Amino acid sequence: MSIQKIYLDNNSTTPCDPRVVKAMLPYFYDHFGNAASRSHPFGWEAEEGVDYAREQVAELINVSSKEIIFTSGATESDNLALKGVFEMYRRKGNHIITLTTEHKAVLDSCKKLEKMGANVTYLPVKGDGLVDLEVLEAAITDKTILVSIMWANNETGVIQPMKAIGEICAKYGVLFMSDATQAVGKIPVDPKATGVHLMAFTGHKMYGPKGVGALFVNRKNPRVKVTAQQDGGGHERGMRSGTLNVPAIVGLGTAAELARLEMDQDAKRLSKLRDKLEQGLKDNLEEVYVNGNVHHRMPHVTNISFKHVEGEGLMMTFNQNIAVSSGSACTSASLEPSYVLMALGLGDDLAHSSIRFSLGRFTKEQEVDMAIDMLTKGVNHMRDLSPIWEMYKDGIDLEAVEWTEH
Amino acid sequence: MAYSEKVLEHFKNPKNVGTLDKTKRTVGTGLVGAPECGDVMRLQIEVEESSQTIKDAKFKTFGCGSAIASSSLATEWLKGKSIEDAMKIDNMDIVEELALPPVKIHCSVLAEDAIKRAIKDYKTKNEIAD
Numbered sequence: 001m002s003i004q005k006i007y008l009d010n011n012s013t014t015p016c017d018p019r020v021v022k023a024m025l026p027y028f029y030d031h032f033g034n035a036a037s038r039s040h041p042f043g044w045e046a047e048e049g050v051d052y053a054r055e056q057v058a059e060l061i062n063v064s065s066k067e068i069i070f071t072s073g074a075t076e077s078d079n080l081a082l083k084g085v086f087e088m089y090r091r092k093g094n095h096i097i098t099l100t101t102e103h104k105a106v107l108d109s110c111k112k113l114e115k116m117g118a119n120v121t122y123l124p125v126k127g128d129g130l131v132d133l134e135v136l137e138a139a140i141t142d143k144t145i146l147v148s149i150m151w152a153n154n155e156t157g158v159i160q161p162m163k164a165i166g167e168i169c170a171k172y173g174v175l176f177m178s179d180a181t182q183a184v185g186k187i188p189v190d191p192k193a194t195g196v197h198l199m200a201f202t203g204h205k206m207y208g209p210k211g212v213g214a215l216f217v218n219r220k221n222p223r224v225k226v227t228a229q230q231d232g233g234g235h236e237r238g239m240r241s242g243t244l245n246v247p248a249i250v251g252l253g254t255a256a257e258l259a260r261l262e263m264d265q266d267a268k269r270l271s272k273l274r275d276k277l278e279q280g281l282k283d284n285l286e287e288v289y290v291n292g293n294v295h296h297r298m299p300h301v302t303n304i305s306f307k308h309v310e311g312e313g314l315m316m317t318f319n320q321n322i323a324v325s326s327g328s329a330c331t332s333a334s335l336e337p338s339y340v341l342m343a344l345g346l347g348d349d350l351a352h353s354s355i356r357f358s359l360g361r362f363t364k365e366q367e368v369d370m371a372i373d374m375l376t377k378g379v380n381h382m383r384d385l386s387p388i389w390e391m392y393k394d395g396i397d398l399e400a401v402e403w404t405e406h
Numbered sequence: 407m408a409y410s411e412k413v414l415e416h417f418k419n420p421k422n423v424g425t426l427d428k429t430k431r432t433v434g435t436g437l438v439g440a441p442e443c444g445d446v447m448r449l450q451i452e453v454e455e456s457s458q459t460i461k462d463a464k465f466k467t468f469g470c471g472s473a474i475a476s477s478s479l480a481t482e483w484l485k486g487k488s489i490e491d492a493m494k495i496d497n498m499d500i501v502e503e504l505a506l507p508p509v510k511i512h513c514s515v516l517a518e519d520a521i522k523r524a525i526k527d528y529k530t531k532n533e534i535a536d
């Protein structure tokens with residue numbers, strides 16, 4: 001009997017929708033031309049495909065197709081937005097504000113910019129993962145050129161108060177950039193109505209292919225420009241040189257259209273399944289904690305700590321069958337637990353005990369039922385093995401124990 | 407990261423999981439690690455006094471698969487060993503036996519530490535000099 005594999009890690013990447021792949025295929029062979037070849041039909045066909053995809057992507061986020069720059073993915077878009085804005089606007093000021101819970105693509109770009117003379121403020125978040133608007137407003141100085149805040153967090157699914165942040169940025173005339181990788185295609189995202197001037201997102205988080213993403217750059221009121229970070233043939237209005245990845249762009253466009261049409265029904269179905277998963281685990285197990293604000297979060301995500309169980313060990317009990325992510329240190333080489341969960345004020349122990357579940361368009365209810373069952377067994381197995389669970393059950397105050405840190 | 411077969415086997419079917427009565431004079435307990443670090447090991451031995459050999463060993467571990475496998479293996483090795491020989495168990499023996507990758511070596515260090523502390527606890531209880 002083959003092992004059934006259940007994929008609940010859609011925040012890492014999503015499978016391609018078969019309709020996306022179908023749309024891409026002709027662009028590998030029949031319409032293989034270079035979209036920049038203006039002198040023959042091969043080029044024209046490729047360009048048509050790109051133009052259409054650009055419209056599809058623009059429509060999803062309610063912007064003009066002229067405001068879409070295709071890139072290799074969200075990491076590149078984040079890099080281009082942050083470094084490109086800093087280079088373009090540094091004469092106006094060198095101060096950038098972001099959050100400690102941002103993705104590494106933003107944080108590490110900021111670190112690089114600090115070496116180049118930027119002054120970056122990394123704001124803490126509240127215990128529920130949301131930015132404190134008063135703290136944000138107070139952090140803005142006359143040197144501030146950019147606020148970079150992610151739309152929805154990859155680990156917790158928490159959605160920031162984007163509209164309110166946009167209003168603050170508008171009040172001080174500061175550019176607002178957002179890494180919206182986890183939000184676009186999953187919930188309604190309208191950067192113009194929100195006051196967002198630059199926005200990064202990617203294909204492979206919304207059932208499109210990997211290796212393609214986009215950066216929205218506002219063209220009017222204000223007209224925003226970024227300095228290219230990659231030089232060459234002047235593609236994408238000079239902001240991103242490099243031969244366009246036509247099949248992938250066509251795939252991103254199709255994925256965007258499908259998301260626009262199916263987002264609502266997907267979100268409704270998935271939030272029900274997510275709630276079922278959470279409730280099932282809470283019913284079956286003691287000491288289960290949901291991390292982050294549960295009222296402002298993505299419909300398909302939950303991040304749960306199982307107290308006195310180490311996340312990576314727990315994952316080993318079911319990872320032949322169920323794919324999830326852990327905030328535990330041991331999943332990475334760094335040996336540090338998730339900095340995002342730590343920023344929410346979780347102790348190391350709860351951060352080590354966390355699992356992120358992210359459902360997707362192809363998740364079935366029966367898979368959620370199986371996950372509840374296997375997680376319950378896994379947590380019980382790990383607690384049977386756990387000396388600190390035994391101590392907790394014996395009523396020992398774990399805070400009072402003198403641990404031998406190593 | 408892929409685990410070795412031996413780690414997987416110890417993880418799925420851990421040997422000697424449990425708790426010995428730590429108030430007994432013949433039982434030594436070693437508790438090492440910290441919840442904040444993501445690893446806590448508790449290793450216990452019960453010593454046969456006449457021969458000074460370890461007749462039983464139990465563990466409980468909060469941690470990743472390698473930490474659980476390291477402590478499970480340690481208890482297997484301890485049973486039947488004299489205290490003197492048990493002191494000679496080196497963390498690198500565990501690394502080798504379980505084929506632990508470099509990022510997991512700390513798990514074996516923790517296991518060795520737990521063994522030494524369990525023996526020390528037994529000796530202290532029985533006023534045996536090191």
